[in-house]
Amino acid sequence: MGSAMGDARVDRAGVPELPEVESVRRMLEPLLVGATVQDVVVRRRDVICASDDPPGGWSRSGRDASPAPAIEPTALRVGQEVTEIRRHGKALAIVADTGRCVVVHLGMTGWVGPVAVSDAGQPPVHTHVIWTARRAREPRRSIGFEDARRFGGLWCLPDLRALEARWSELGPDALTIRANALRLRAQYKTTTVKASLLDQRVLAGVGNIYADEALFRSKIAPSVRCCDLEDAQWALLAGAVRHELRLGLKWGGATVRSFRRPDGTEGKRQNALAVYGRAGEPCKRCKQPLSSAMLAQRTTVWCSHCQH
DNA sequence: CGGTACGCCTGAAGGC
DNA sequence: TGCCTTCAGGCGTACC
Numbered sequence: 001m002g003s004a005m006g007d008a009r010v011d012r013a014g015v016p017e018l019p020e021v022e023s024v025r026r027m028l029e030p031l032l033v034g035a036t037v038q039d040v041v042v043r044r045r046d047v048i049c050a051s052d053d054p055p056g057g058w059s060r061s062g063r064d065a066s067p068a069p070a071i072e073p074t075a076l077r078v079g080q081e082v083t084e085i086r087r088h089g090k091a092l093a094i095v096a097d098t099g100r101c102v103v104v105h106l107g108m109t110g111w112v113g114p115v116a117v118s119d120a121g122q123p124p125v126h127t128h129v130i131w132t133a134r135r136a137r138e139p140r141r142s143i144g145f146e147d148a149r150r151f152g153g154l155w156c157l158p159d160l161r162a163l164e165a166r167w168s169e170l171g172p173d174a175l176t177i178r179a180n181a182l183r184l185r186a187q188y189k190t191t192t193v194k195a196s197l198l199d200q201r202v203l204a205g206v207g208n209i210y211a212d213e214a215l216f217r218s219k220i221a222p223s224v225r226c227c228d229l230e231d232a233q234w235a236l237l238a239g240a241v242r243h244e245l246r247l248g249l250k251w252g253g254a255t256v257r258s259f260r261r262p263d264g265t266e267g268k269r270q271n272a273l274a275v276y277g278r279a280g281e282p283c284k285r286c287k288q289p290l291s292s293a294m295l296a297q298r299t300t301v302w303c304s305h306c307q308h
Numbered sequence: 309c310g311g312t313a314c315g316c317c318t319g320a321a322g323g324c
Numbered sequence: 325t326g327c328c329t330t331c332a333g334g335c336g337t338a339c340c
Contacts, residue, residue, distance in 0.1 A: 015333060090334085108333045109318075126318090149317045151334055191310065200335085208333070297312075298333080 016106040018090060018174055018205030019248030024112055025087045031114070031141055032082045032094065035133035038140065039078060044128040047145070049153045082133065088167045089174065089204025099159040103166070107151030115144040129154060174205035175245050182241075183234035186226045193229060193237070194222035195296035206241060208298045209276045210248065214240040216275045221307040222300050247272065275301040 016024075042048065080096040087093070092104040092112070104112055115123045115130055123130060127144040134140045145154060157163050172181050182203060186196045196202045197211040206214070215222050217240035220233055229237075251272070274284050279292030283303040291304045 105334085107317095107335085148319070149333085151317070189310090195311090198334090299331095 015108055015207060015209065016090065016110060017207035017210050017248070018245050019210075019251075021090050021092060021106060021205075022087055022175070022249055023252055024106070025085050025092055027113060028085050028092075028094075028143070032133060032143060033084060034081065035135040035138075035141070036081050037078050037096075037131055037133050039130075039132040041130045041132075042128070043123075043130070044150075047128045047147065047150060047153050049155050086163075087173075089170055089200055090207070091167070091170075091204075093157075093163055095160065095163075101157050101160065101163055103155040103157060103163065104145060105152045105154075107147060107149065107153070109149045110145070110147035110152030112143060112145050115142040117142075170200050170204040171202045172204065174203050174210075174241055175249075177203060177238050177241055179231075179235040179238040182238045183229075183231065187229070187234070189226035191226060192222060192295060193220060193224050193226050194298075194300060196226050197241070198296055198298065203241070205245070208300075209273070210241070210244050211298075212276045212301055213244045213274055215302060216307060217244060219307050221304070222295050222302050224308075275303065277301070 077096075077100070080098055080100065082094060083097050084095045085092060086095060090105065092106075093101045094104065095101040104110070106112075109126075115127055117123055123142075123144060124146060126148040127146040128150075129145040130142050131144075132140055132142045145152075147153075155166075157166070171185060185202050186193075189196055189202075191199075194211055194215065197206050197214065198208065212222070214237065218233065218236040220229070220237060275290055278290050279299075279301045280289050282288065283290055283306060286303065286305050288303060288305040290301050292299065292301045294300065
């Protein structure tokens, strides 16, 4: 059935946060770097956004009905060679030797990887763009961008300068975030620490799951205002963010739900989550039932006994 | 500035 | 079993 044999399957149903995106990047690197693009098929044009949309932004108004994006969708043109695959926060960029690149956002259900063609020769329904590329002395490979819910998208940029400009509007990458960098960006904010962790302009890469997990690890309540945090707490928080993201990466980017390993067995990371999805269940530290509330428009779970 | 609500979209999961 | 509702989520806009 699938042509994805041998490749580490990352979670497709869970929500891609930084570890999931980094897992995809690492999986793509050996497949695409050094490969020459031989074909580009755009099966759904509206997943391709205009290059001047705001960073991390989805200009819905410019998607469905627009006759054509500002830049031709095939920024990764036939004949170009892929030189690298970058990541910043939750964004990926496939960079070509010409400097042109395609920024990929996975949204909620997005994925990039080998296309599993059906017996009838059809790619999965939600595979919207397919690049066929070939490295010297290797078979042709079809790599697809799929995204059932289409909260994700692709942006075609003309050069690396445009990529850097775009990413400079995001906060520092969460995987290597240092306490001072985080504190300097958020310490005077009157918003809650949870909202700031989710704000990609403050810190790039953290989503709802890892925000709650990092707050639990650092024993900080999600509703605390940034400006009320002590220096020591910023240090704890930055360390907890790095720790949780690295843990997620170690598990192959598994988050929750239908994480499957290449052999089809269930992943184990979901069992390792301390608070996310465990509202009402006992805290792993103090055994008191975990609290749950909407904060920053997100379901938030924490231990009111351990976190202050 | 911040906060709140809503929209986008589909599939999984739960209720009846 | 099958239909119906609810929920999940990143990130934008609109409005207070």
